[in-house]
Amino acid sequence: MTADVQTHRAQVLGVKGLVKHYGAHTVVDDVSFHIGAGETYGLLGPNGAGKTTIISMVSGLIPADAGSIELAGSAMTPASTRVKGHIGLVPQELAIYPDLTAKENLLFFGRLQGLHGKELKHRTGDVLELIGLADRAGEQTKKFSGGMKRRLNIGIGLLHRPTLLILDEPTVGVDPQSRNSILESVEGLATEGMAVLYTTHYMEEAERLCDRIAIIDEGRIQAEGTRGELVELTGGVDRIDLHGSGNTGAAATALRRLPGVQHVDGDASGLTLTVHNGPGLLAPIVAEAGGAGMALSSVEIVRPDLESVFLHLTGKALRD
Amino acid sequence: MVANDLRQRIRDKSVVIFSLLVPLALMAVLNLSFGGFDSGSATLKPAVVIASSEDSGQLGDALLEAVESLPIMDVTVRKVAAGDVSRETKATGADLGIILPAEFTAAVTSGQALSVQVVEGDSAGLETDVLISVVDGLLEQFSAGTVTAEAGNIAGLPHDVLGGLAQQAAAGTPALTLSEGQASAGQLSLKGTLVAGQAGLFLLFTVGFGVLGLLAEREEGTLSRLQAAPVTPGTIISAKALVGFILGVVATTVLLTAGSVLFGVSFGSPAVVALLVLAVAAAATSLTFIVARLVRSAEQANIAQSIVAMLLGIAGGAFFPIEASGFLATLMDLNPIAAFIRGLGITAGGGGIADVATPLAIMLGFAAVSTLASRLLPDRGVRA
Numbered sequence: 137m138t139a140d141v142q143t144h145r146a147q148v149l150g151v152k153g154l155v156k157h158y159g160a161h162t163v164v165d166d167v168s169f170h171i172g173a174g175e176t177y178g179l180l181g182p183n184g185a186g187k188t189t190i191i192s193m194v195s196g197l198i199p200a201d202a203g204s205i206e207l208a209g210s211a212m213t214p215a216s217t218r219v220k221g222h223i224g225l226v227p228q229e230l231a232i233y234p235d236l237t238a239k240e241n242l243l244f245f246g247r248l249q250g251l252h253g254k255e256l257k258h259r260t261g262d263v264l265e266l267i268g269l270a271d272r273a274g275e276q277t278k279k280f281s282g283g284m285k286r287r288l289n290i291g292i293g294l295l296h297r298p299t300l301l302i303l304d305e306p307t308v309g310v311d312p313q314s315r316n317s318i319l320e321s322v323e324g325l326a327t328e329g330m331a332v333l334y335t336t337h338y339m340e341e342a343e344r345l346c347d348r349i350a351i352i353d354e355g356r357i358q359a360e361g362t363r364g365e366l367v368e369l370t371g372g373v374d375r376i377d378l379h380g381s382g383n384t385g386a387a388a389t390a391l392r393r394l395p396g397v398q399h400v401d402g403d404a405s406g407l408t409l410t411v412h413n414g415p416g417l418l419a420p421i422v423a424e425a426g427g428a429g430m431a432l433s434s435v436e437i438v439r440p441d442l443e444s445v446f447l448h449l450t451g452k453a454l455r456d
Numbered sequence: 457m458v459a460n461d462l463r464q465r466i467r468d469k470s471v472v473i474f475s476l477l478v479p480l481a482l483m484a485v486l487n488l489s490f491g492g493f494d495s496g497s498a499t500l501k502p503a504v505v506i507a508s509s510e511d512s513g514q515l516g517d518a519l520l521e522a523v524e525s526l527p528i529m530d531v532t533v534r535k536v537a538a539g540d541v542s543r544e545t546k547a548t549g550a551d552l553g554i555i556l557p558a559e560f561t562a563a564v565t566s567g568q569a570l571s572v573q574v575v576e577g578d579s580a581g582l583e584t585d586v587l588i589s590v591v592d593g594l595l596e597q598f599s600a601g602t603v604t605a606e607a608g609n610i611a612g613l614p615h616d617v618l619g620g621l622a623q624q625a626a627a628g629t630p631a632l633t634l635s636e637g638q639a640s641a642g643q644l645s646l647k648g649t650l651v652a653g654q655a656g657l658f659l660l661f662t663v664g665f666g667v668l669g670l671l672a673e674r675e676e677g678t679l680s681r682l683q684a685a686p687v688t689p690g691t692i693i694s695a696k697a698l699v700g701f702i703l704g705v706v707a708t709t710v711l712l713t714a715g716s717v718l719f720g721v722s723f724g725s726p727a728v729v730a731l732l733v734l735a736v737a738a739a740a741t742s743l744t745f746i747v748a749r750l751v752r753s754a755e756q757a758n759i760a761q762s763i764v765a766m767l768l769g770i771a772g773g774a775f776f777p778i779e780a781s782g783f784l785a786t787l788m789d790l791n792p793i794a795a796f797i798r799g800l801g802i803t804a805g806g807g808g809i810a811d812v813a814t815p816l817a818i819m820l821g822f823a824a825v826s827t828l829a830s831r832l833l834p835d836r837g838v839r840a
């Protein structure tokens with residue numbers, strides 16, 4: 137999807153100049169973005185970047201210290217009871233009642249959202265199908281696997297067909313199979329026209345799901361755009377991943393001095409570099425790393441991706 | 457929201473355990489240790505008392521009658537001349553001899569020192585000890601000038617009488633009431649106090665499943681969903697408070713009913729008792745607002761609630777009657793649990809709504825004041 141298309145979409149969420157301090161620490165620093173109807177918008181950043189704090193302000197859980205939030209044409213604050221009906225929140229931590237069955241959880245939160253009667257019944261049935269729990273609907277959720285709980289956690293947020301669905305790192309701690317089914321359901325939602333705000337620290341998820349992505353670090357949006365726009369920011373630099381053991385610290389120091397190398401980051405098990413002209417620099421890089429005492433097990437040249445963008449913008453690797 | 461909470465609380469069984477099973481078990485244990493000397497109990501054998509009654513007034517006979525009609529044991533009083541009591545007691549194998557002086561009534565009513573001689577039988581056993589304690593207690597009552605009022609008031613007995621066997625003996629002695637016709641000032645038997653006290657004490661735990669459940673929801677993560685839903689914070693808090701209140705009313709009703717059936721205590725008019733239960737549940741629920749303001753976590757909340765429950769419960773007389781005087785007594789009078797037990801004492805004695813107006817006012821006043829106070833306290837816990 138291109139930027140041109142989005143300008144024609146009705147705006148669902150508009151965030152301007154959002155700020156949050158905890159003590160002397162500015163956790164969210166002048167954050168602005170907007171999301172249109174049917175758009176999936178990603179907040180991509182490492183742990184502690186401020187993603188959950190932004191989402192808590194957007195959902196009206198905590199007040200902002202400065203800035204404004206407009207949701208479906210109305211201002212959103214913790215006191216905006218009516219406006220909250222537009223939001224479907226899927227918190228980062230599981231938020232379901234262990235002593236209730238899957239169906240009872242859905243019915244309860246559905247009623248809380250003002251659904252009732254036939255509509256509530258139908259939506260509950262539909263959502264149970266969608267999250268693949270129809271045959272386990274009558275079981276207490278404390279007996280569910282982690283993946284099943286996660287899916288129910290998401291289902292509750294979808295129940296009342298919110299204008300904006302907010303998913304806070306919904307795949308953390310989930311097995312690969314459940315993860316894939318979660319990603320598939322999110323992809324399906326966008327086609328139904330729901331606006332989605334999706335936070336993650338996995339760049340693959342952001343790349344796969346999101347129409348536009350904000351790269352966020354230390355409370356600030358470092359860059360924003362479609363995947364293509366973001367990758368262009370790197371100026372066409374390649375990424376080189378070195379895997380191995382030995383003296384990676386000394387290797388990093390040596391590689392930083394090499395002309396054409398932009399950033400180097402990593403740990404004992406490997407290094408990630410951004411470089412101009414990757415293929416041309418491959419030989420000297422391998423030689424320098426080996427000379428500094430690093431034993432290489434594999435070397436990979438990667439076309440620019442969001443990982444490269446993050447490294448380019450912040451000098452840090454995104455992976456944890 | 458209320459129905460949902462109730463369903464969960466019942467399903468996770470913690471309410472059933474903490475609000476019903478534990479207090480019932482405690483009642484049973486306490487009842488065994490305090491109330492073992494029940495009428496018809498095999499432990500106390502029928503006893504014979506040899507007594508002289510040369511008292512010119514009424515009190516000597518009143519005392520002997522009280523001894524004879526003790527509900528905890530079958531006592532026969534045989535009257536002989538003062539000089540024969542000692543010999544007769546030894547000869548017949550009686551349990552106790554009592555020699556009441558001729559000027560007994562006169563001495564009591566004029567507040568003079570008096571001595572009542574008792575003779576232990578040769579086969580002196582548990583029964584003799586119990587009888588001596590009872591006579592001792594009665595004499596204390598008499599000389600305290602309380603003969604015409606509330607003689608059955610266990611809490612009115614001097615503390616030394618409340619020790620050991622004497623306490624056990626006193627356990628089932630509402631019949632020590634010498635003056636009749638003052639029913640609505642009546643008091644509970646020790647067993648009744650026990651049942652009422654335990655019900656009141658555990659009520660303070662039970663209501664904690666309401667508002668304090670919000671803290672647990674925060675830890676479970678569901679609070680953020682509630683807060684992000686289109687309902688006002690006031691609605692959420694009220695729903696939780698209502699849950700605590702309903703659980704409290706149900707648990708207290710069950711405990712009082714079970715207690716009175718199992719331990720043979722009667723609390724009087726069900727309608728008036730119901731009013732007392734509603735009032736004390738309101739008072740207890742209001743306390744959870746304050747606790748919710750002062751704590752930061754569910755764990756702290758549980759600890760704080762336990763401390764509050766034990767303090768109010770013990771001061772209210774949940775385990776044993778407590779007496780205080782002066783300022784402390786006034787303070788203890790304002791304890792809703794104490795007011796609840798007092799109220800039940802009044803209904804047990806046949807009192808009606810008008811008679812329990814004061815305890816009701818205390819409990820409802822307490823509810824109003826602590827609800828108000830919780831509004832003024834700085835919020836450390838749940839945002840409301």
Ligand SMILES: Nc1ncnc2c1ncn2[C@@H]1O[C@H](COP(=O)(O)OP(=O)(O)O)[C@@H](O)[C@H]1O
Nearest residue numbers: 158159163181182183184185186187188189190
């Ligand atoms: N209630 C709070 N009090 C103090 N600091 C907080 C609080 N919530 C979050 N933080 C801090 O704010 C920063 C951002 O946290 P968060 O928004 O949870 O990040 P993310 O969701 O991106 O991992 C972190 O440094 C975190 O420690």
Ligand SMILES: [Mg+2]
Nearest residue numbers: 187188228305
């Ligand atoms: Mg987070």
